[in-house]
Amino acid sequence: MTLMQLEIQIIAILVSLACVIPGIFLVLKKQAMMSDAISHSILLGIVIAFIFTKDLLSPFLVVGAALSGLLVVFLVQIIKKTGLLKEDTSIGLVFPLFFSIAVVIISLKFANVHLDVDAVLLGEIAFAPLDRMKIFGIDIGAKSIYTTGLNLIINITFLLVFFKELKITTFDPGLSYSLGFSPVLLNYLLMGDVSFTAVASFDAVGSVLVVALMIAPPATAYLITDDLGKTILWSFVFGTAIALSGYWIARILDVNIAGTMAAVAGLLFIEVFIQAPKKGLISKIKNRKKLKLKFYATMMIVHISHHLGSQEYNEECAAGKIFSHLGWEKAYTTKIIKILIQNNYLEKKDDILYLTEKGRNFAEISMIDGKIDRQVLNNEIITVS
């Protein structure tokens, strides 16, 4: 592994960790698309700053970019406050306008300057180490390491200093008002941080992928935990994993690194989405099946005990006919009967179903109290199915 490869990986990790911090709160506050709006509107700030500085390397370009991000947030809030439009609608109005004005200015004034629209949208992290940081002529590493590292330090400081406030304003803005924090002020601080982070990251990964890095790790973490602290930790883990595996897969396939990072983020999300222990798709489907089974089993026991001692018992509770009285599918009914017999709730004599002692007790509990002894049935059915 050469020094350059190492540097690219360090930058990738720094960028993804820096993006994750504000991203967590964007996802939790249901403002994820704000990252998209801010990262697209950066172009206008750069263009306007360039009008004044005439220098593509000037630090004021970054300042302009961050300010235009904040301006977008401000405008969206103002429009939202009129009560005429929803937040997503105002986002959808403001950022295309900013982007378009930027493109118009570029084509009017700087058609010959290398101020490329594609470069803002796409970005290429592989070139990041080419720009070196030098002190007194001595090379001390890639410039991006310092900019993204500084960004990460600022974001971590922001998180540590305002952790309590961020937590309260995110989950209960009303409470934070009554405790004396202004959710509005904190929202602007957060958006300022998003804006700053987007600016610091976009020339490494491009503005669309800033969105991926801000949203995907927290959204993935949100699928597996309910705890804010754990969400942050998991997001860091996912962010690092995305950066490293993205880099190596891109290297093997010889393709765009940032794009691969986004694709890996997507795969990771899908994997967790399907397999997460409690909220995953598979466990949800299993749960649904289990609930259905439990419900049907209880209904059958109640049905049999309801007809206990009546004249039509042999007709109502025949193993081959009970499905038509309950109005169920035949195959599923047979399965329920099998499970209940295996668990000693029912017994079958001459194709007629009878409740066992245990079955009668269960029916009594569930009918008299209207409450089902879920624990017992649950455990047993789990062991069978």
Add this chain to the structure above:
Amino acid sequence: MSILEFLHNVIFNYTIRNVTLGAFGLGAFAGILGVFAVLRKQSLLGDAVSHSTLPGVAVAFLLIGYKNYVIFTIGAIIAGLISMAFFTLIINNTRIKSDSALGLSLSIFFGMGLVITDFIKKLPGQAKGGLESYILGQAATIVQEDVIGIFGFGIFSLIILLIFWKEFKLFSFDKDFCASKGFNSKILESMLTTIIVIAIVIGLSNVGVILMAALIVAPATAARQWTNHLSLMAILAGLFGGLSGIIGAYVSSTYSKIPTGPTIVVAISVIVFISIIFAPNRGLLFRWLKTFKNKRRILVDTVLIDLLEYAQGHENKFAHSAPVSVLKIMTHGEVGVKKSLKALEKNGMVKKLPNNEWKLTKKGFITAEKLEVLGNKRKNSQKTGEK
């Protein structure tokens, strides 16, 4: 270029005609379809779908090996539909909300697209560059086939909309009620999403990602300010979108340096801001005027009651008059006491005495007493309400 010259060019100049017609058609059709996206609170659908089409274009190129815009369009539509399915799957099965789900599908699909296009660039062979430009778009290159495509699909989607108008309307406003009435809301939803996705993709190659995002949201939003009727809203959205398309074409054909797409966005944004401010009933100006008028009326009533109370506090209440300064103190320093007195004088409620003091007339007494009784009643009912 003057307007007349522009019209002349629209008829006789091949390029300007195509750009104008194309921009008009895109604006109008996307505007109409956008109404349903905005009403269903999916304003950013255009943004998400248009970014997500890149892998579709890239895979289409990988499969056929050369540039063919028809195949690209099909690939893009499929990718857009898959990303929407992904989006729906997430919001239906997790607690992740639609904003994060949109951001996820947008950025992930775009990332995958980048990977595949980059992969294609490194394959041996010729003419592979510029796949991204398919979705970044260039309105100035609209040719006659594009115009035919835009209008062909536009009219087709309008016919579908008209046929299923009632169903779409019901579905957009109340999904559950629609399902309870026996309509299959899943089919309706996929139909609507499919039409919108196709519209976005068709616009995409001509005007680009960002503009398509704006063309879905902006015309519908502007139209929403002027009316509460769905059909009128759709017509207005079509008009606004079409108008901004024509403005974009006009400006860009007049000043050759200005690109069409961004100009359309600026034009439609101006229309939106005008609508937000000036629309009747909902508009900001209208609401501001209404508040102002209400404040004035309340102040007039207050001054009248103050005069009554002041007079009641003195022995001969019918002969008693009050100076303006006292009234000002009684209204807690509100501005406009004098104006209110003048307004009352016009209605014959008060009279100005030679010593510059004001006095209630008989009519004024009756009205003020009525107001006071009303006010007391309201106060009492509020009190009982609180209990």
